[in-house]
Amino acid sequence: AQSVTQLGSHVSVSEGALVLLRCNYSSSVPPYLFWYVQYPNQGLQLLLKYTSAATLVKGINGFEAEFKKSETSFHLTKPSAHMSDAAEYFCAVSEVTGNQFYFGTGTSLTVIP
């Protein structure tokens, strides 16, 4: 069985500060992991994905995430927050590419000017 836990439903950071959004997963097989961003009333935009290649994954808009098997984590980071980063962020896991995703409950990121 697969599941995703996102710690912290709401995260606030100051503009220019480090962004850290946490994601832990459980999977019986090596997982594929994803981070998506969702702006109000819009669909999901892929930020980055881990598919068993490099453990440090770089995505769009300056985001990156590191796959840590020992910690079953895939936390999302960005060195310097921008106002446009304010959105909802979802972590997702899949056992096989092309298969259904299991989403975390989401983290709402607020950027304070």
Added chain:
Amino acid sequence: GAVVSQHPSRVICKSGTSVKIECRSLDFQATTMFWYRQFPKQSLMLMATSNEGSKATYEQGVEKDKFLINHASLTLSTLTVTSAHPEDSSFYICSAIGSYDEQFFGPGTRLTVL
């Protein structure tokens, strides 16, 4: 990149009516599409897996007679909410599997049932 569209983007209907939502893969063929539902401030919950030319596979707790899914071609899947009620009001998002098994999401459809 691959594009998935949904139509309509917003729909308001009266209780008891049926609403059809279309999900199209615009520049690729998708054998498999997924339908998700998202309540306000909550995550996406998978409703069903739609396979071209065969019956959809529904997740536990999802009424197949209420949420009719048709995947008649490699670029189109439809979700029909039959006899809609206010509790069906939600954000419905589809996704399609493209080349290299990557999943692409549509922009979503906001359904409001009065």
